[in-house]
Amino acid sequence: MQNNITIKTHKNGLKYLDIKTPQCKAMIFLQGAQITSFIPNDRPDLLWVSEENTYQPGTSIRGGIPICWPWFGPHQDSKKPQHGYARNQLWELNSISYDADTLCITMYLPNTKELLNQDLNLEIVFKLSTELQIELINRNNSDETIQVTQALHSYFPVSDIKKVKVNGLKGAEYFEFGKGPTSDHEDCVQINNETDRSYQKVDEQQAILDESREIIISRINSKSVVLWNPWIEKSKSLSNFSSIDYKKMICLEAANILDDKILLEPNQTHKLILMIKEK
Numbered sequence: 001m002q003n004n005i006t007i008k009t010h011k012n013g014l015k016y017l018d019i020k021t022p023q024c025k026a027m028i029f030l031q032g033a034q035i036t037s038f039i040p041n042d043r044p045d046l047l048w049v050s051e052e053n054t055y056q057p058g059t060s061i062r063g064g065i066p067i068c069w070p071w072f073g074p075h076q077d078s079k080k081p082q083h084g085y086a087r088n089q090l091w092e093l094n095s096i097s098y099d100a101d102t103l104c105i106t107m108y109l110p111n112t113k114e115l116l117n118q119d120l121n122l123e124i125v126f127k128l129s130t131e132l133q134i135e136l137i138n139r140n141n142s143d144e145t146i147q148v149t150q151a152l153h154s155y156f157p158v159s160d161i162k163k164v165k166v167n168g169l170k171g172a173e174y175f176e177f178g179k180g181p182t183s184d185h186e187d188c189v190q191i192n193n194e195t196d197r198s199y200q201k202v203d204e205q206q207a208i209l210d211e212s213r214e215i216i217i218s219r220i221n222s223k224s225v226v227l228w229n230p231w232i233e234k235s236k237s238l239s240n241f242s243s244i245d246y247k248k249m250i251c252l253e254a255a256n257i258l259d260d261k262i263l264l265e266p267n268q269t270h271k272l273i274l275m276i277k278e279k
């Protein structure tokens with residue numbers, strides 16, 4: 001099969017890259033530079049996306065990997081959007097190349113100066129082969145230190161949330177939002193209720209152990225991990241999310257938040273790398 005990359009229009013007008021290579025299939029929306037599907041050859045999708053999505057321009061798609069930037073969670077100023085600007089903005093496509101079985105797509109967020117009133121650049125690189133690699137690159141072009149919190153808010157599909165285990169978090173300190181600190185002593189974390197945890201200074205690799213497969217998530221320059229499932233009550237207040245969606249997904253997010261915030265010096269660059277594959 002040849003590489004086949006086309007720009008298509010989804011319902012309600014959102015544009016996305018429809019990608020087919022000999023190694024994988026994928027969908028990346030220009031809004032939010034949001035990848036919503038990554039299918040390595042002949043395997044099930046490694047990303048989850050809700051069927052409830054309305055794909056409205058300006059509204060974050062529920063699923064795939066939304067980008068939280070330049071802040072994570074709610075802003076002190078309640079007029080500013082939860083999880084920052086990047087996920088709802090239109091990104092520009094910069095380049096597409098194919099080398100050594102890997103398709104490389106680079107995009108950048110335009111107009112960051114106007115949005116933030118700060119000279120901070122954000123770029124993303126998708127490297128697609130039988131594995132998915134994403135690089136999120138911040139560059140401070142100003143002469144002042146800039147603080148950033150961020151996450152690649154990955155939604156993963158699971159067969160049944162009650163049967164899923166997550167390893168790689170043993171001993172790491174976490175804050176259940178609003179409470180903490182606490183830490184896990186078990187080899188694996190299991191989810192039985194609403195879970196919204198930020199693990200700090202945590203190992204660089206976790207795995208989601210599902211009945212029939214294992215998804216391996218590795219991170220570089222991402223000191224925090226957010227583990228999230230809204231369970232039943234919280235689901236009711238979420239956009240683009242059905243009452244049973246919580247059973248079929250788990251978020252394990254490559255992040256730098258709370259005490260792991262990034263302090264970017266003038267002219268400094270920070271590159272977070274996330275790698276996702278099936279074992």
Ligand SMILES: O=P(O)(O)OC[C@H]1O[C@@H](O)[C@H](O)[C@@H](O)[C@@H]1O
Nearest residue numbers: 082083153196226228238239253
């Ligand atoms: O509904 P949103 O804005 O996409 O946020 C979803 C969730 O994202 C998680 O990363 C946060 O830890 C949760 O607190 C939040 O509820």
